[in-house]
Amino acid sequence: MIVYPNMLSLQKVSKRYQTETVLSIDQFQFEKGLYWIKGVNGAGKTTLFKVMSGILSFEGDVSFENVSLKNNPVDFRQRVSYAPAEPIYPTYLTGFQLLRFMQRIRSANHQQINEFQELFNTNEYSNQPIGTYSSGMLKKISLIMAFLGNCPILLLDEPFITLDVTSVRHLYSLISDRLQTGATILVSTHQPLESVENFPCRTIGIQEKTLVYL
Amino acid sequence: MTGILLRSLARPFYERHIGLLAFVCFFMFGIVEPSQIISYHLSLILAALQSPVFLGLIMLAWLLYTLKSISFTRQLLSEPSHEFIYSLAALPRLQQLKLFIIYQVVVQEPVLIYALMMTGVAIYHQWWLTGLAILITQIVLLAFAAWQYYLTIQARQPRWSLVFPGVQLPAFYPLFYIQKIFADLKLVLLATKIFGWCAIVGFMQIESATSDVRIPLLGFAFALLGHLTLIFEFRKTEDTQLDWTRALPWSVGYRWVLLLLTYSLILLPEILVISVRFPEWYAGPVAWWSGTAFCMLLHSLLYRQTWSMDQLIRQGFVLFLLFFGMATARFYLWGAGITMGLSWILMNRNFLRIDPSAPKT
Numbered sequence: 001m002i003v004y005p006n007m008l009s010l011q012k013v014s015k016r017y018q019t020e021t022v023l024s025i026d027q028f029q030f031e032k033g034l035y036w037i038k039g040v041n042g043a044g045k046t047t048l049f050k051v052m053s054g055i056l057s058f059e060g061d062v063s064f065e066n067v068s069l070k071n072n073p074v075d076f077r078q079r080v081s082y083a084p085a086e087p088i089y090p091t092y093l094t095g096f097q098l099l100r101f102m103q104r105i106r107s108a109n110h111q112q113i114n115e116f117q118e119l120f121n122t123n124e125y126s127n128q129p130i131g132t133y134s135s136g137m138l139k140k141i142s143l144i145m146a147f148l149g150n151c152p153i154l155l156l157d158e159p160f161i162t163l164d165v166t167s168v169r170h171l172y173s174l175i176s177d178r179l180q181t182g183a184t185i186l187v188s189t190h191q192p193l194e195s196v197e198n199f200p201c202r203t204i205g206i207q208e209k210t211l212v213y214l
Numbered sequence: 215m216t217g218i219l220l221r222s223l224a225r226p227f228y229e230r231h232i233g234l235l236a237f238v239c240f241f242m243f244g245i246v247e248p249s250q251i252i253s254y255h256l257s258l259i260l261a262a263l264q265s266p267v268f269l270g271l272i273m274l275a276w277l278l279y280t281l282k283s284i285s286f287t288r289q290l291l292s293e294p295s296h297e298f299i300y301s302l303a304a305l306p307r308l309q310q311l312k313l314f315i316i317y318q319v320v321v322q323e324p325v326l327i328y329a330l331m332m333t334g335v336a337i338y339h340q341w342w343l344t345g346l347a348i349l350i351t352q353i354v355l356l357a358f359a360a361w362q363y364y365l366t367i368q369a370r371q372p373r374w375s376l377v378f379p380g381v382q383l384p385a386f387y388p389l390f391y392i393q394k395i396f397a398d399l400k401l402v403l404l405a406t407k408i409f410g411w412c413a414i415v416g417f418m419q420i421e422s423a424t425s426d427v428r429i430p431l432l433g434f435a436f437a438l439l440g441h442l443t444l445i446f447e448f449r450k451t452e453d454t455q456l457d458w459t460r461a462l463p464w465s466v467g468y469r470w471v472l473l474l475l476t477y478s479l480i481l482l483p484e485i486l487v488i489s490v491r492f493p494e495w496y497a498g499p500v501a502w503w504s505g506t507a508f509c510m511l512l513h514s515l516l517y518r519q520t521w522s523m524d525q526l527i528r529q530g531f532v533l534f535l536l537f538f539g540m541a542t543a544r545f546y547l548w549g550a551g552i553t554m555g556l557s558w559i560l561m562n563r564n565f566l567r568i569d570p571s572a573p574k575t
Contacts, residue, residue, distance in 0.1 A: 053461040056569050073566065077463035090390060090455040092397030101385035105462055 007031055008052075008153055008184050010211075012060035015044075015051055022047050024209040025060070034179055035186045036193040038214065039206035045188040046085055048206065049155045052186075053082035064153060064184075081106075083146035085158035085188075087138050091131030095122060095141040098130070099148070106149025116144040119170045136162040147174055154178060154185045161189075172196060215302075216316055222296060224320045227286055233527030234442075235324060259335045263344050273351050274412070276325050278405045280355045282443075283321045284362050285401035291366055292398075303367045310367065314360035322359075326352060387459070388476040394451050395444070395480075402443050410437030410484045418491050427497050430488045431541040434501055435534055437484050438508045442530045444480065445509055446523050449516040457570035466565045470510075470558055477509040478502060500546060507550040508537055510557035517564035519571065 008030040015023040022044045039045045050056040054069055054077050062069040062076070069076040089098060099113050117123045120140040130138065139162045146154060154175075160168050175185055176196045187193055195201045203214040228235070246254045262268045290296050302310055319326065329352050336345030383389040395403050417423065417433030452459075464472075484505065489498035515529050533553075540549035 055457060055460045057567050074463045074465050077461060080461070082458075082461050084458065087458070088455055089458070090394060090397075090451070092393050093390065097383075097385045101387075104385070 008062070008064045010052075010060070010062050013051060013062060014059040015047055015056065016059075021209060023051065023058075023206075025211055028211045030184050030186065032182050032184050034175065034193075034196055034199050034201045035184070036201050036203045037186055037188040037206065038203060039188070043206040044209065045206060046157055048211075049082055049084075049157045049186070049188065052153075053077075053080050053155055055082070079151055080153045080155065081146045081149070081151035082155040083142050083157060083159055085161070086135075087142035089130050089138070089141075091129060093130055094128060095126035095130060095133070095137075098141060099126065099144060102145045102148050106151070108149040112148055113144070116147060116174075119174070120144060120167055134162075136164060136167075139163055140167060143171065143174075147178070150181065152181075152183050154183060156185065156187045158189055159187060160191055216313060219299070219302075219313055219317050220320055222299065223287055223290055224317060226290060227283060227321050230286065230523050233524050233531070237527075237531060238324075255331070256335070259332050260339075262332065263336050263339070263341055269344070269347075271412075274408070276329070276351065276355060278409060279325050280318075280322065280359055281401045281405050283318070284359050285399070285405070287317075287321075287359075287363060288366055288401075289398070291363075300367055307364070310364050311360050314363040315356055317363070318356050318359040322352075322356065387472050388479060390456065391448050391451070391476045392479055394447070394455075399444065399447055402447070406440045406444060407483055409440040410434075411487060413437045413440070414484060414487050415491070424491075424493055427492060427494065427500060428541050428544065428546075430492050430497060431501065431504065431546060432538060434484060434488060434505060435537045435541060438481075438505055438537065439530060439534045441480070441509060442512070442523075442526055445512050445530075446516075446526050448476070449513060449521070453570040460570065466562050467558075469565065470561050473513060473561075474506055474510060477506045477513075481505045481509070503554075504537070504541075504546050504550040507553035507557065508533060511553045511560070514557040514560035514564075517561055517568055519568055521571075 010025050010028040012027070013023060013025040014021065037045055037048070047056065051058045052062050052069075054073060061071075064076065064079055067075045067079065099117070102108075103110065103113055117126060120143070122137070122140050122144065125133065125137055126141065130141070133141070139159075143156070143159060146156065156175075159171060163171065172194065175187075176199065179185060179196060179199045193201050193203075205212050205214045242255075243251060262272055291299060302313065305313075329348050333345045333348050336342075336348065383393055413436035414430055414433040417429050417436075420429050423429040481502065485498050485501045488501045512526060512530055512533060516526065536549070537546075540546050
């Protein structure tokens with residue numbers, strides 16, 4: 001098996017739901033940078049992200065900098081942050097509770113929460129229970145949770161849906177900041193992904209259950 | 215319309231509680247010789263009708279049953295799949311109440327049948343007041359439940375609720391479960407804790423209860439059995455609202471410890487009751503050790519690709535019988551240790567192998 005030490009690498013990754021194979025990726029490597037993951041509905045984008053973040057079980061392995069998700073699940077998860085397309089959190093918790101929770105897990109400083117809250121304008125409602133949020137409000141909390149700390153891999157599943165225009169702009173600036181630190185960012189979206197300054201966006205499609213450069 | 219209500223609410227109620235009802239049925243009818251069933255129940259009913267304390271306990275059990283059915287129904291109504299029932303709010307108030315009373319009669323049928331039998335016996339013996347009290351209790355319980363459903367449908371939130379306003383606990387994972395209870399499972403918690411308290415205090419009435427730790431433990435076994443719904447709901451929450459925590463950099467061992475902490479908090483009231491009522495210091499730690507082991511094993515058994523409440527009830531009863539036997543045979547410390555070890559093995563083996571999935575309700 002070829003190991004690419006500085007890359008996010010997928011080796012013989014296969015995911016099945018009951019008898020239906022959804023993903024079957026022999027080998028694929030992501031270098032540092034921005035990737036646009038494209039695919040029709042049901043192609044397996046969300047499944048791919050959930051597999052790579054360790055939420056779903058799968059066959060094969062995913063590794064980054066010689067850290068394998070299968071062999072070192074805790075170390076690998078420390079390096080990956082995932083923002084779901086349709087976030088679901090306990091409706092009885094407040095957004096701020098979740099942010100504080102994630103801050104401690106990602107060893108982020110409190111200043112970062114304040115900055116992101118100000119950027120996405122979530123201060124007004126983050127002390128309210130999540131059950132009272134609109135989908136856009138919830139999306140912002142979920143994105144802030146993903147950006148807290150300094151994870152070198154960010155998996156953003158449909159990050160732009162339900163966001164207002166200003167927040168989309170702020171999200172692009174956050175992506176740009178994180179790319180400058182050498183992160184690998186995978187974004188799945190049905191909208192055209194703009195190239196971030198100095199960082200060309202590479203487009204990857206999910207076709208016939210595997211990843212291909214487009 | 216009644217048919218739709220019964221199919222979408224009453225059927226799931228019985229499907230979910232079939233194990234528990236079968237267990238109660240077995241205790242009521244299965245342990246007696248068929249030829250003696252009538253005389254057995256007649257003497258049971260006569261004893262209840264002649265003892266206000268016994269009758270009070272039976273009425274408390276009816277109340278718990280009603281609270282349980284209300285809690286279950288409200289839970290179903292909060293799910294997107296049952297949103298269509300909210301359209302009933304467009305009907306006149308009396309018609310809505312009538313529908314919900316019919317629904318509650320169906321759900322409360324096992325209790326109603328026994329209550330009617332008791333009323334019949336009371337009338338036969340001309341104990342008019344007792345018979346009337348039983349009838350009024352049933353009518354009040356039916357009306358109370360129907361009114362709760364009516365309020366839920368009107369405002370999508372009942373006005374009668376055990377609310378803990380402004381409680382915002384620290385962002386600590388075990389407290390997510392505790393908050394879940396305060397937010398969505400208040401009635402279940404109330405019923406579970408009342409049942410647990412009655413079981414422990416009831417067993418503590420036995421003469422040797424303050425010198426033999428096995429006696430409170432036997433009562434505790436019943437109290438633990440009452441926690442099945444909470445265990446199921448915790449596991450369900452894990453796979454629905456907390457599935458994102460699977461991506462957190464936590465080892466399975468750490469997750470297991472967090473669960474242990476969660477169940478320690480949940481069982482704290484029962485552990486305190488045992489500690490206070492039993493004079494020796496070790497009663498509390500023994501109750502904690504055995505109680506958390508019971509809950510942890512049941513929780514770990516639910517780390518499977520397909521899991522359901524029926525499965526949990528069956529496993530719960532088996533574990534209850536084992537717990538009861540171990541307590542009687544003074545094997546509780548080792549037994550709980552083995553149970554705890556099994557729960558760790560099961561979770562360690564299965565947690566990363568399974569996907570979050572919706573349970574069969």
